[in-house]
Amino acid sequence: MDPAEAKNIIITNIKAIPTLPDRMHQVLTLLKDDNTSVKELAHFISSDQAMASRLLQAANSIRFGFSRKIATVDRATVILGVKAVTSLVLGISVFDNFRLTKNEITIDLDELWKHSMGCAIAAQIISDKLGGVDRKTVLTAAILHDIGKVIIDLFFSREYAKTLKTLRNNGLSMAKAEENVMGFNHADAGGWFCDELAFPSVLVSPISFHHNVDGVDKEHELITSIVHIADNLCKRAQIGDGGDDNKNHAINLHAQRLLNLNKDDLEKITGELKKEENVN
Numbered sequence: 305m306d307p308a309e310a311k312n313i314i315i316t317n318i319k320a321i322p323t324l325p326d327r328m329h330q331v332l333t334l335l336k337d338d339n340t341s342v343k344e345l346a347h348f349i350s351s352d353q354a355m356a357s358r359l360l361q362a363a364n365s366i367r368f369g370f371s372r373k374i375a376t377v378d379r380a381t382v383i384l385g386v387k388a389v390t391s392l393v394l395g396i397s398v399f400d401n402f403r404l405t406k407n408e409i410t411i412d413l414d415e416l417w418k419h420s421m422g423c424a425i426a427a428q429i430i431s432d433k434l435g436g437v438d439r440k441t442v443l444t445a446a447i448l449h450d451i452g453k454v455i456i457d458l459f460f461s462r463e464y465a466k467t468l469k470t471l472r473n474n475g476l477s478m479a480k481a482e483e484n485v486m487g488f489n490h491a492d493a494g495g496w497f498c499d500e501l502a503f504p505s506v507l508v509s510p511i512s513f514h515h516n517v518d519g520v521d522k523e524h525e526l527i528t529s530i531v532h533i534a535d536n537l538c539k540r541a542q543i544g545d546g547g548d549d550n551k552n553h554a555i556n557l558h559a560q561r562l563l564n565l566n567k568d569d570l571e572k573i574t575g576e577l578k579k580e581e582n583v584n
């Protein structure tokens with residue numbers, strides 16, 4: 305399929321989903337409004353228990369050195385900030401609402417969510433080691449990095465089933481199998497989707513380029529490298545399942561150098577990751 309055609313299908317379908325729940329429209333309105341307050345946002349999230357608990361899980365994965373768990377949505381919203389929370393809530397809506405909409409089971413969304421949370425933790429371990437990185441943005445980008453898989457699963461489910469078969473038979477990476485079958489991959493799809501919803505470029509770039517760090521612009525190279533390596537380490541640590549069980553994907557060397565991580569560092573982070581309790 306021509307990627308431009310696929311992009312068009314995704315964008316047209318997002319707008320045309322008749323069942324796109326009110327909640328998601330509300331999230332989009334909040335996301336686009338620069339004046340959304342912490343109080344408004346916390347009130348909105350608290351009205352949905354499932355969403356509130358996922359957000360708390362995300363907030364509690366953050367490593368700010370708090371000794372106590374973050375127990376309320378208000379507190380989570382203050383800590384993460386309006387922009388990160390709104391993007392996260394939208395991501396959570398995509399996971400939860402699209403789960404209800406899709407009729408063919410191709411990827412396991414619960415496992416994908418675990419993989420996303422694991423990636424968020426790995427990304428923060430890397431960021432802490434590096435210093436000077438905006439943790440909220442890293443956390444959000446890592447949680448949403450594979451959102452394109454959910455989008456493809458929804459809009460191209462027949463092609464996705466074929467992709468997963470190719471993946472299993474040939475031991476390819478998910479992105480490669482997608483490219484072979486569909487002509488584009490989930491990073492492309494996630495990027496198109498988030499761009500259409502006016503996500504900031506600091507989120508769109510790592511989502512679009514986490515499997516192609518060499519293709520990203522200089523401005524977003526660092527955050528994209530963090531998400532790329534975190535994704536790989538999460539697979540090595542076997543946290544969740546992003547639909548892709550090949551644990552030996554090559555880490556981009558340029559990304560590894562940029563983050564100043566040697567082989568031992570990578571092993572150490574993978575070990576730390578395995579120990580994290582709050583992933584599962």
Ligand SMILES: [Fe+2]
Nearest residue numbers: 449450490514
């Ligand atoms: Fe991915």
Ligand SMILES: [Fe+2]
Nearest residue numbers: 449450535546
């Ligand atoms: Fe991933």
